[in-house]
Structures are given as C-alpha cells and as structure tokens.
Amino acid sequence: MSGSSGNGKGAAVRVRVERGKLFLPIGTIILFLLAWDVAVRISGSDLFPTPIQVAKGIKELAEKGLLLKYIVASLFRVSWGFGGAVLVGVPLGLVLGWFRPAFFAMNPLIQILRPISPIAWIPVAILWFGVKDTAPIFLIFLASVFPITVSAMAAVQNMQSVYIRAAQNFGLTGFSLFRRVIFPAALPQIITGIRIALGVAWLVVVAAEMIAVNSGLGYLIIDARNAGKRYDLVVAGMALIGAIGLVLDLLVRRLEKFDEVRWGYGQR
Amino acid sequence: MANVEPLIRVRDTWMSFPGKSNGKYVHVLENVNFDIRAGEFVCIVGPSGCGKSTMLNILGGFLKETRGEVRVEGAPVTGPDPGRIFVFQENGVFPWLTVEQNVGFGLLARPEGEREQRVKHYIQMVGLTGFEKSYPRELSGGMRQRVEIARALAAEARVLYMDEPFGALDFLTRLKMRNDLIRIWQAEHKTVIFVTHDIEEAVQMADRVLVMSRRPATVQAEVVVDLPRPRDLDAPGYLEARDKIFSIMGMDAHGGGAGEPK
Structure with a gap:
C-alpha cells in the first residue's frame, strides 16, 4: 500500500511542485513571446508580425465571425475522420492481434501503407472525392487509422498471457473472452494509440485544408498569405492550431485517468 | 476404498518440448506417477526448473502431456475447467x-x-x-x-492448483499467507495441489509432499507429514520431515550439499 501520509514537509514540497507545474510553463511562454517580439523589432521586418499584432489578428477574425467558423470547420472534419478511424481501427487491431492467420495475411499490407504520408494521398483524395469535406475527412481517416490499428494489435499481442489463461480457466471463450478480458487488457495501450492518432489527425487536417477546401484553420493560413500577405493572420492560424492541439491532447489524456485503465501506465 | 479412483491420477506421464535447435526434444517429465485424494493438501517440491510447474500446467489443462494418463475427477484432462482453478505466481x-x-x-x-x-x-x-x-x-x-x-x-472451485503463489511475497507476508491458506482449506474442504521450491513451506502446509528429481523429472519420493495444524516448527516430527526432504534432494538443512535450489 502506498501509505505516505500528508505530513507537513511532504505537503509543502507537493505544493511547491504543483506551483512549479503551473508557473514554470507560463514563464517559459512569456519568455518566448518576449524574445519573439524583440527579434521582430530588431530585424525591422514589416511582414512578420509581433505577438501583439497576432493577438489583434485573432480579435479581427473573431469580430468577422470567422474564428469560430474555421475552428468548427476543422474540428468537424477531425471528428468524422478520426471517429471513423477509431471505429475501424480498434476492432480491426484487436482481431489482427488475436488471430494469427489474419495478422500474417494483413500485416505486410498495413506496414506498406502506413509509412505513406497522408500528404501524398492529397491528389488521390481530390481525384476520388473532389474539393469537398469528404477529401480531408478521408485523409484524416487514413492518417489516424494506422496508429490506432497497430496499437490495438500490439496491445493484444503483448498482453500478459496470465490474463488469458485465467479467463479460459473460468470457461470464457469467443466473444465474452474478447469483451471481458482481451479488450479491457488492451485498452490502456489502445488509448495511447488513440492519443498519438489524434495528434496526427490534427496535423493532417491543417495540411488537407490548405489544398482541398475553402474553410478551416489550414485554409485560413493559405488564404491569408495569398490574399494580401496578411502574415499576422497566418501566424494567428498557427497559434490557434497549436492551442487547439494542446486542448485535444489534454482531453485524451483524461481518458488515461480512469480506474479501468490507470493500471496500464505504470507509476506516475 | 481400494477400487475408488482417486481425484487425480497421473500414470506414466511424459512431457517433451521441442528444443531451441537441431530438432532435438527437451525432456521435462519422465514417467511421472502419483495419486491425489479428494480433500488432500499436497505440495510438489523440486529443484528450480525441474518441471513441477509443467506438471501443474498439465493438471490445469494448459499443457497437454506428450504421453501418459492424466485423469482428474474421473476423466482425462482436455482443457482448463472452471471447477479447478489455477492460482498463478505472477498473479492473474x-x-x-x-x-x-x-x-x-x-x-x-x-x-x-x-x-x-x-x-x-x-x-x-x-x-x-x-x-x-x-x-x-x-x-x-x-x-x-x-x-x-x-x-x-x-x-x-473444487480443486486449487497453486503455482508458487507466495513466491514473490516477503517473508512475513508469506508466513501469514500460509496460515490463512490452511485455515481456508480446512473450512472449505477443497483439494489443493501446491507447487513450491521452498521445502519449509511445503512441510508447514502439506498432508503429503511429492519430491521431484532434477530434469527430466519424476516423482522421486513421497513424504507424508502427519502432524497437527497449526504446525510447531520446532517439533521433532516437523524437523524430521523437513530433513528427510532435504536429504532426498541431496542437501542438508543448512543449504549445503549438491544441487542447492535457487
């Protein structure tokens, strides 16, 4: 049992660590913004914006109603592409991890398709789906389905055999073995795969929107550049992408805190 | 009782695994024979890696013997059975x-x-x-x-197969777990087959200790421990049984002699 009680000294250290977790990153970001500002002023560039100009750009987007519209457009595409990848990748990975012949049959094909950058699929996606929402959704699906499939597959293959043997001892077979033991045992690693895949999906939506559609944060960046070299809006788009990416990752990380999966992440 | 089949009957059982190279087989069990009656607490001891866990896995239905007869509760073992539960060392x-x-x-x-x-x-x-x-x-x-x-x-479960279940625990916890297991066994009238490499542990708990030889293993001797529980670890009967097993395994009780188990 972890029996360390909150005695005075330990609690003080803990408070200091918690404060450090909050203030250290904020300090780093402030330093980064300062350095950026100073660098732009020294260089005398009239195209590249200072942080203040970027903030003004974001405000301008908000006032025009474009901020929310573009964010929603990008998140909408990620939701469909990524959601589809979870629905396909998790069951597929579980099956491939469990049935050896399926693994031998499918794994080489997966390993060939996996390293092809989703960006390379853009022309194909436009050919198949046109310049509509379907094309970026397809690209996001492609980008995220492989990490999810592979992590689910590896999770089943690396599972401690003692869980399977215990389950078989209690007479579990077939679907109930899958549902009651294989799936929960694989879940922590599946969630890790989902986290990685969501990061990739977010990378790809921006790239896809630069080419295939006329809304979203990726489109904002290209459009701001092409329509009058508005680099304040270009960088605003980049900052928004970064901030939303951070929020998405924090949301998926919350999944790792559930009691049903916390055992799978070691001591933290 | 002479014609009643015991709960577990192992006859002339052999087990070989394919070796790592050149198609040779590793013989793990050779001509193993023993019986276990319903309600008995039997410990299987032997040097590390001798195949006692393999024998337990065959009883549990997780491995199939290469040849021989392994009958549990009146029928050959064909696989794991919910009436006979395995307790794993690595914790399941x-x-x-x-x-x-x-x-x-x-x-x-x-x-x-x-x-x-x-x-x-x-x-x-x-x-x-x-x-x-x-x-x-x-x-x-x-x-x-x-x-x-x-x-x-x-x-x-009518039968518990326990594969060094206390092996990863500290000394005091192990002592307590042994006492508690005996108390539960006495209350529940289960049959327990308990594999351990710890001779003291076996003599503290078992009705009977099966001593296995080094690989290829067979049952080398059977030591009946007919002592009241809870057992007095200084009683002459306890020390006698313990020393007998040590000497069968080629050691004295202080860890000397050949073939000291890990």
Missing part, C-alpha cells in the same frame, strides 16, 4: 476490475443476490473486507494473491 487478478468484481468474475451467470452474498463471504474469508472497491494496483502483492484465492473459491 484482472487489474481493470475492483476487488469485488474480480472475486465475482466466475459468478456472472448466478443471480445477483447469490453473487453478492458469495463475493462478500469470500472477501471476508481472505481478510479483505473494506477493500471491495479497491483496484489491484492499490493493493500489496499479498493482498492481490488473496483476491485471486477468493476469486477461485467464490467460483466454487
């Missing part, structure tokens, strides 16, 4: 379930009232009352082994 408690969900794991087909009552009863029997909602990662190693034992008992 499911970490994604709470203590009470683990203990109730084998009872999902039962009506809810009966299930709850059995879960409560066996959690209490292994001394985990108050930890029903805890997850295994919040428990010590000894407590996790208690959960696994409770899970087997709750599912009405």
